[in-house]
Amino acid sequence: MKKNIIAIIADGEKVSNIGKILKNADIIIAADGGANLCRSQKIIPDYIIGDLDSITLGNLKLFSKSKLIKITGQNHTDMQKALEYALSLNPTKIIIISVFCKRIDHSLANILIFQNYNESIPLEIYDNFGVMNFYTPGKYTLTLQREQTVSFFSLSPIKGLSLQGFRYPVNNANYSRNFIGVSNVAITENCTIEFQKGKLICCIITA
Numbered sequence: 001m002k003k004n005i006i007a008i009i010a011d012g013e014k015v016s017n018i019g020k021i022l023k024n025a026d027i028i029i030a031a032d033g034g035a036n037l038c039r040s041q042k043i044i045p046d047y048i049i050g051d052l053d054s055i056t057l058g059n060l061k062l063f064s065k066s067k068l069i070k071i072t073g074q075n076h077t078d079m080q081k082a083l084e085y086a087l088s089l090n091p092t093k094i095i096i097i098s099v100f101c102k103r104i105d106h107s108l109a110n111i112l113i114f115q116n117y118n119e120s121i122p123l124e125i126y127d128n129f130g131v132m133n134f135y136t137p138g139k140y141t142l143t144l145q146r147e148q149t150v151s152f153f154s155l156s157p158i159k160g161l162s163l164q165g166f167r168y169p170v171n172n173a174n175y176s177r178n179f180i181g182v183s184n185v186a187i188t189e190n191c192t193i194e195f196q197k198g199k200l201i202c203c204i205i206t207a
Contacts, residue, residue: 006091008082009034009045010110011054013101013127018043021097021126027089031082035063037098049085050078079110087119096125115155115199130205139194142204144186149205152181158198165191 007025011033015021018041022028030038032050037043039062048055049069071081079099086094096114100107114123114134125132142165144150152163158179163170167185179200193200 003093004089004091005093005095006086006089007095007097008079008086008099009038009043009097010079010082010099011037011102012098012106014040015098015126016128018097021095025095027086027091029082029086030066032078034082034098035066039063047085049082054078077106077109077113080113083113083117087121091121093122093124096123098127099125100127111155115201129207130203133202133204135193135195135200135202137196137198139192142186142191142193142202143189144191144204146186146189148186150184150186150191151203151205152179152184152193153201153203154179154198155201156198158195158200160194160196161198161200162192162194164194 003026005025006027006029007022008029008031010031014037028043028045030045030048032052033054035045035048035055038045044063045066047067047069048063049071051072052068052070069085099110114125117123117134123134154175155178157177158175161170161173161175161179163184165186165188167187168181193202
């Protein structure tokens with residue numbers, strides 16, 4: 001299948017290596033105020049999506065080559081609107097950039113949006129410290145550097161969790177409420193994640 005990688009740029013804390021992250025993106029979407037960040041980084045998004053209330057007028061005039069998609073209504077956040085539109089473009093992967101840190105309520109809302117995301121399309125969420133992924137039940141192999149820090153969380157019960165290749169392994173364990181595994185460390189280059197039920201958040205620290 002031909003790759004169709006879509007990047008969504010939000011209005012959170014600026015990610016310093018944004019150009020490198022966008023290198024393989026086929027389509028760039030600015031989620032409303034994310035257009036301001038695009039302007040500061042000299043990025044021309046293919047689409048600007050949202051209720052368009054967070055974009056400065058001067059910046060909006062500069063995006064003549066971008067398609068503006070105004071979606072009003074307060075039942076969905078601009079991130080939800082951008083994510084739903086990205087899914088309509090048949091992506092093979094969705095990259096999300098600068099979505100955290102400006103306001104704690106916005107950050108929490110976005111984590112819950114990603115937690116509730118049930119599509120089969122992989123999500124990669126980048127900040128200045130690394131990348132966050134959300135895993136559904138199955139078995140996965142992570143290629144990491146030795147001594148690289150990785151944190152794991154679940155926001156709901158998780159069943160049959162195994163983490164192998166880490167300093168603090170987990171062997172087929174069940175957690176009835178949630179799982180918190182902060183600052184685990186890879187001791188081999190190929191580490192495995194496996195679980196039977198639930199959803200696992202994985203934060204790979206690169207900075």
